[in-house]
Amino acid sequence: MENQNIIYGINGSVVTVKNSRSFSMMEMVYVGNERLVGEVIGITDQFITIQVYEETTGLRPGEPIYGTGSPMNVTLGPGIIDNIFDGIERPLKRVAEQSGAFIARGSNVSALDENRLWDVTIKVHEGDQLKGGDIYAECPETTIITHKCMVPPLLSGIVKKVVGNGKYKVNDTILELEDQHGEIHKLTLCQKWPIRTPRPVSERLQTKVPLITGQRVIDTLFPISKGGTAAIPGGFGTGKTMTQHQLAKWCDADIIIYVGCGERGNEMCQVLDEFSALMDPKSGRPMTDRTVLIANTSNMPVAAREASIYTGITLAEYYRDMGYHVAIMADSTSRWAEALREISGRLEEMPAEEGFPAYLPSRLSEFYERAGMVKNLNNTDGSITIIGAVSPQGSDFSEPVTQNTKRFTRCFWALDKALAYARHYPAINWTQSYSEYFSDLDPWYEKNLGKEFLKYRVQVNRILQEESQLMEIVKLIGSDVLPDDQKLIIEIARLIRVGFLQQNAFHAEDTYVPLEKQKRMMEVILHLYKKSKQLVTASVPISVIKQTGLFDKIVKMKYDIPNNKLEIFDNYINEIDEALSAILES
CATH class of the missing domain: 2.40.30.20 (Elongation Factor Tu (Ef-tu); domain 3)
Structure with missing residues (x-):
């Protein structure tokens, strides 16, 4: 036939x-x-x-x-970390060795190095009863990450045969498991899993711990939890990729998975160069020792761009199952949605809004719903935090991808073109952005930083909102006609914007700021506001207060006070008290 x-x-x-x-x-x-x-x-x-x-x-x-x-599946095993894959998990370094700088069609390179020997420690014995998710072997994948080989989630049985500790390749049989039907399953160091099927968990937990990023505008005003979801929408040149780079470098996740989905090739090269040169602050080792890169640049086949997001989240779920906290950066989901639109057009499906397929919302929800803090099948806790960049054309946040992403994420860090062009980074607009994690995270902040942190955050937010309303008046009639108490709000708001929210990624003390320093910075700014307000109430002109030079000095405190010498903040508070008391006495 x-x-x-x-x-x-x-x-x-x-x-x-x-x-x-x-x-x-x-x-x-x-x-x-x-x-x-x-x-x-x-x-x-x-x-x-x-x-x-x-x-x-x-x-x-x-x-x-x-x-x-x-x-469609991916191979999961040791050798994933410190590697760079394309959208369907082909290792680009080994592809380059085989076919040069461009991927040859039909390139058949195994995802993991099949000849590398791993130093394996066996965790089970013959006769042990194992279920899905149980760890049967461990090996050091990098100097930071210990790889834990787990029984595939849908398998259980009794260990019939197991090897001893030693050096093994990924495809070597480590143990033989007999299931309830008497069938023998040979388990190696790796397993396969379909990319569109979420890996099962024992229980989904409430998100109660923040993902600490060291970026003041995020940690203080718009925090995200471990296991949370966030969107970073912004037009061309507003700093989406730069913001994600900062989060990938400094957030306190154990493992970073960076998916360059339809991004420019030079940006992926920059990620590679930066991450290999940067030292991980927790371990002192290169960042690549806890990073996986999935590069699916804009000149690669469009269908693989659609798969790259699922490949990334499946790798993240695998490491979450080991008990790690994983952060996945998707840059950018708009390019992924464009791939959906292009394929949908070729399939001659009925288009919905702006030509996107009608199933765009369900695909976005499928992706973001795979985030979360969970109890794994092996009783460890792990989490996946998803931070997705969105690239609305012309910075139009009303377009379908941004609007549908807002439905499925609880953090919205809106990047502002005007702030970016004014060199204010991160260019997160404090009036358009929001976080829905306050009620979940406030108990943690209160326990670890005290009630003052929450009180300062409310005051800072209020001052920024008041400034936003005042600037509408200033645009119409100018600032000279404002009373001094309102001029003071504008001055303090400028201090918050430039001295607190704006952050320098290239300054050693300012690229990452611990939470305690963020709290003390707010304390100093609000102390100056409180004391200045007393003087303004006593009819002292705002111009006299500004002549003390305190405003200029406090703007620079983020650079002048090292992260490990927070006691210097007390000197600033004393200086404010002395300078403003002297004005009152005179």
Whole structure:
């Protein structure tokens, strides 16, 4: 009988097969003589539709298609960290060794190094009863991260045979497990998992601990929890990638997964260069020792861009299952949505708003819902925090991707073009941004930093809101007609904006600021406000208070006070008291 599994039609990255009954929905397939990686995304009585994750140039009707019998999956095991993959988990360093700077089509390189020996410590014995998620072996993956090999989530049974401690390759059999049906399963150091299926957990927990980033505007005004979700929307040049770089470098997650989804190639090169040169503040080792990069740049096949987000979140879930706190940076989900739109157009689906497919909201929710703080199957706690950049065209936050992302994230860090062009970084607009994690996180802040921190945050927010209203009046009639108490609010708000919210990523003391220093900085600014307000009430002109030079000095305290010498803040408070008391006495 003639083989029916041949290409019938080709439309960009979409390939059709006619009159075939060989494939199942979401099955991974190999397309054409070069065996390009693809996935079945549609089945009718006449046609099977396949999405190809590689460049289809030169593909012809009549070429064969080979099924694998399994869904699109990734290989999970030691060797993922300190590696850079493309959107379908091909290691780019090893691909480059094989085919040069550009990925050859049909490049068949295993995701993990199959020849590397790992120093494995066995954690179980013969006769032990194991269930899904249980750890049966450990090996040091990098100097910072210990890799824990777990029983696949859907498997359980009794250990029939196990090797001793020693050096093994990823595909070596470590133990044999007999399930309840008497079938023997050979477990190695690695396992496979379909990228579109969330890995199961024992229980979802409430998010009660903040992800500390060292960025004042985030930690103080718009905090995110471990296991939380955040969106960073902003137009071209507002600093989305730079903000994500800062978060990736400094946040207190154990592992960072950075997905460059449809970004410019030079930005991914910058990530590589910066991360390899930067030392991790917690361990003193290079940042790459706890980082995974997934590079799917704008010139790579558009379908693989759609898969890269799922690849990244599946890797994150795997390390979460070991008990690690993982932060995933998706840069940017708009490029991912554009890939959805392009593929949807080729499939001739009915477009919804702005040409995006009608299922855009459900795809976004599928992605963001895989975040969370959880109790794993092996009773450890782990979390995935998702921080997704959004690139609305023309900084229009009313476009579909931004609006739908707002529905599924609880943190919204809106980047402002005007702030970015004024060189104010991070360019997070304090009037448009919000965080819904205050009620979850306030008990933690109160316990670790005291009630004063929460009180200072409310006061700072109030001053910024008042300034925003006053600036509307100033635009109409100028600032000279304002009474001195309102002029003082504008001055203190400028102090908060420039001295507190603005942060220098290239300054050793300012690139990362511990929470205790953030609290003391607010204390000094608000103390100056309180004392100045007393003078203004006593009819002292604001110009006289400004002549003391206190405002200029306090703007620079973020640079002048080292992060490990917070006692110097007491000198600033004393200086404010002395200088303003002297004015009152005179």
